[in-house]
Amino acid sequence: MDLTLATRDADGKTIVAVGGEIDVYTAPKLRDKITELVAAGVYDIVVDMEAVEFLDSTGLGVLVGGLKKVRAHDGSLELVCTQDRLLKIFRITGLAKVFVIHESADAALAGG
Numbered sequence: 001m002d003l004t005l006a007t008r009d010a011d012g013k014t015i016v017a018v019g020g021e022i023d024v025y026t027a028p029k030l031r032d033k034i035t036e037l038v039a040a041g042v043y044d045i046v047v048d049m050e051a052v053e054f055l056d057s058t059g060l061g062v063l064v065g066g067l068k069k070v071r072a073h074d075g076s077l078e079l080v081c082t083q084d085r086l087l088k089i090f091r092i093t094g095l096a097k098v099f100v101i102h103e104s105a106d107a108a109l110a111g112g
Contacts, residue, residue, distance in 0.1 A: 003029050004051075007037070011109045013044040019051035022059030030059070034066035034077075043075025046108040055086055060093060067099065080105050 003026035004019040014037055022030060037045060047063065049055075067077040078100040081087055090096040102108040 002026065005029065005033050007033070010105075013046050013109060014042045015046045015048055015105055015108075017048040017051065017105075021054035022052060022062070023054060023056045024058040027056075027058040027062045031062040031065060034062070034069060038066075038069045038073070038075075043070045043073040045070060045075070045077045046080060046102075046105060047077065048080040048105050048108075049086060050080060050082065052081075052083070052086060055089055060089070060095065063099070064095070076100070078102060078108050078111070080108055 002020050003022060006017040008015050008017075016033060016037075018030060020026065034045065045066070047066075063077070063079070070077045080102045081090070082103050087096070087101070090099065090101065100111070102111060
């Protein structure tokens with residue numbers, strides 16, 4: 001399974017729609033995309049994980065690293081995730097308290 005990434009701008013934020021599996025093999029692709037966005041001056045990012053089928057610790061590390069990158073510029077990295085199996089990973093690791101997790105991309109945009 002490969003990782004798909006699609007970016008779009010909406011209401012001053014950049015949404016990165018992620019599909020497939022975020023694991024040790026595909027996580028660098030997501031890390032590179034976040035790094036590229038930050039380098040281009042994009043500091044408010046929403047990672048839409050609705051089409052993510054699998055997430056491992058490497059993927060979590062990339063998300064945390066991305067959060068640190070945007071926070072260095074007073075930005076935000078928020079998530080869109082409604083899948084119980086993924087939400088459970090964020091709860092178990094304590095990252096549910098670190099990330100703002102929305103139920104939809106629209107909710108993320110409306111959240112300010």
